[in-house]
Amino acid sequence: MERFHIIGGKPLTGRVTIGGAKNAAVAIMPAALLADEPCIIDNLPYIDDVICLSNILEEVGAKVKLSNRGVAQIDGTSLRDYKAPFDMVKRLRASYYLLGVLLGKFGKAEIPLPGGCDIGARPIDQHIKGFRALGADVKIEHGIVKAEAKKLIGNEIYLDLVSVGATINIMLTAVRAEGTTTIVNAAKEPHVVDVANFLNSMGANVKGAGTDVIRIKGVERMNGCEYTIIPDQIEAGTFMMAAAATRGDVIVEDVIPKHLESITAKLLEMGAQVIEGDDYVRVRGTDRLRRVNIKTLPYPGFPTDLQQPISVLCSIAKGTSVINESLFDHRFRHAEELRRMGANIKVEDRIAIIEGVEKLSGTLVTATDLRAGAALIIAGLIAEGATEVENIHYVDRGYEKIENKLSGLGAQIRRLKDGETLLKRVNSHSLFKG
Ligand code: UD1
Numbered sequence: 001m002e003r004f005h006i007i008g009g010k011p012l013t014g015r016v017t018i019g020g021a022k023n024a025a026v027a028i029m030p031a032a033l034l035a036d037e038p039c040i041i042d043n044l045p046y047i048d049d050v051i052c053l054s055n056i057l058e059e060v061g062a063k064v065k066l067s068n069r070g071v072a073q074i075d076g077t078s079l080r081d082y083k084a085p086f087d088m089v090k091r092l093r094a095s096y097y098l099l100g101v102l103l104g105k106f107g108k109a110e111i112p113l114p115g116g117c118d119i120g121a122r123p124i125d126q127h128i129k130g131f132r133a134l135g136a137d138v139k140i141e142h143g144i145v146k147a148e149a150k151k152l153i154g155n156e157i158y159l160d161l162v163s164v165g166a167t168i169n170i171m172l173t174a175v176r177a178e179g180t181t182t183i184v185n186a187a188k189e190p191h192v193v194d195v196a197n198f199l200n201s202m203g204a205n206v207k208g209a210g211t212d213v214i215r216i217k218g219v220e221r222m223n224g225c226e227y228t229i230i231p232d233q234i235e236a237g238t239f240m241m242a243a244a245a246t247r248g249d250v251i252v253e254d255v256i257p258k259h260l261e262s263i264t265a266k267l268l269e270m271g272a273q274v275i276e277g278d279d280y281v282r283v284r285g286t287d288r289l290r291r292v293n294i295k296t297l298p299y300p301g302f303p304t305d306l307q308q309p310i311s312v313l314c315s316i317a318k319g320t321s322v323i324n325e326s327l328f329d330h331r332f333r334h335a336e337e338l339r340r341m342g343a344n345i346k347v348e349d350r351i352a353i354i355e356g357v358e359k360l361s362g363t364l365v366t367a368t369d370l371r372a373g374a375a376l377i378i379a380g381l382i383a384e385g386a387t388e389v390e391n392i393h394y395v396d397r398g399y400e401k402i403e404n405k406l407s408g409l410g411a412q413i414r415r416l417k418d419g420e421t422l423l424k425r426v427n428s429h430s431l432f433k434g
Helices: 022-034 048-059 086-091 093-106 125-133 164-174 190-201 233-245 257-269 304-315 334-340 370-382 393-398 402-408
Strands: 003-007 013-017 039-042 063-066 072-075 108-112 137-141 144-148 156-158 180-184 205-207 213-217 226-228 249-253 273-276 280-284 293-295 320-324 344-348 351-355 364-366 386-390 412-416
Touching (some): 013 402, 022 039, 022 048, 022 093, 022 164, 022 233, 048 072, 048 093, 048 393, 086 093, 086 108, 093 108, 093 125, 093 164, 125 137, 125 144, 125 156, 164 180, 164 190, 164 213, 190 205, 233 249, 233 280, 233 370, 257 273, 304 320, 304 334, 304 344, 304 370, 334 364, 364 370, 370 393, 370 402, 370 412, 402 412
Parallel strands (some): 013 249, 293 320, 364 386
Antiparallel strands (some): 003 412, 039 072, 108 144, 180 213, 249 280, 273 280, 320 351, 344 351
């Protein structure tokens, strides 16, 4: 297992370019299979989730040419299978989008229940509710979701809760259903809108994405297209927080500032400076950050994916912060690792109470999921001495070359090989777990 070695204490300065949105990419890639011609997708992040998904698409018979420069050509015309391979799907949460796509394309899909980060129970009952409303018979047998429809017919679907995955998955099936589908209480995340725009570029008729009612008129045929994915809201937010935490001065480029408003608002409340340009935000952290209260919510609320990173800022802020995680059960598993670095965090159920301390100190910490990994990297950047973050395969799932981007801003971070450590040498006494 590789790990990051970080020497903390250096303010980040300079410019960083944000890549394409992971959560849009992992929906748009399978969506491309709906077309009767190849699609070219640009601004794809070259991250492990995208590479894994590209392999899954090939397994079901698609032709995928993925370059490490962020472009993929996806040709779904050769698709032969309505079943996806168990091992790969288990590794990737977003593989559930193949259910919607294959059901739309073949009227039949068999997909193992998806895996992904362990951040609590992640049911797919709302996806299934949507498929059933469109006329599919859906059952789960031996861990595999089996959906089949003689004919898909549009319907009105009211989501019991706001779900990104269910909203997108229902759109993916409904574009090929007969008549009109209405999704009520739909998710409004930027990547939901991006998927709708992509589907429309392929000839679909999706209206209302970005509001809580989406209307989809089914079409018989979908064409190929060229499409550029939006910038990643969560990667941008991570760098904004790293800039504020280290009291640096960073221009986060190639972003859509509107998508970052909830993050900007919280950083301003904490005392950081945020200046918005047309396609950049500049974040400067000067004085010690101030305490803040946060409740994670669906867009445009504060994103759950940035709850772990901002908890690091709360750890060193003046005063006591309260974070309410309203979406997932187990999204405070990083708190124990932050405590090892000196943070004062109490977690009760889905609430974290964080009493800010003057400083964190470096040690060996373990990433428990993707965004926990990002949070621990930020913690390492502000900690006294050296920090090593292990289990960084989680980070590689969602951040493209994060150590290069951070080094470009002046951070002292390097990737160590399996078994390698520099901790004992750097910190004055042994900091190993035990
Ligand atoms: C997506 C994102 C993930 C992000 C999350 C919330 C992808 C690949 N992942 O995950 O990074 O943290 O949105 O913004 O885009 N729920 C149900 N039943 C369902 C579906 C969801 O109860 O059928 C619940 C979930 O347990 C959770 C809430 O609804 O409490 C929101 O989940 P959802 O928006 O569906 O998240 P994901 O699509 O899994």
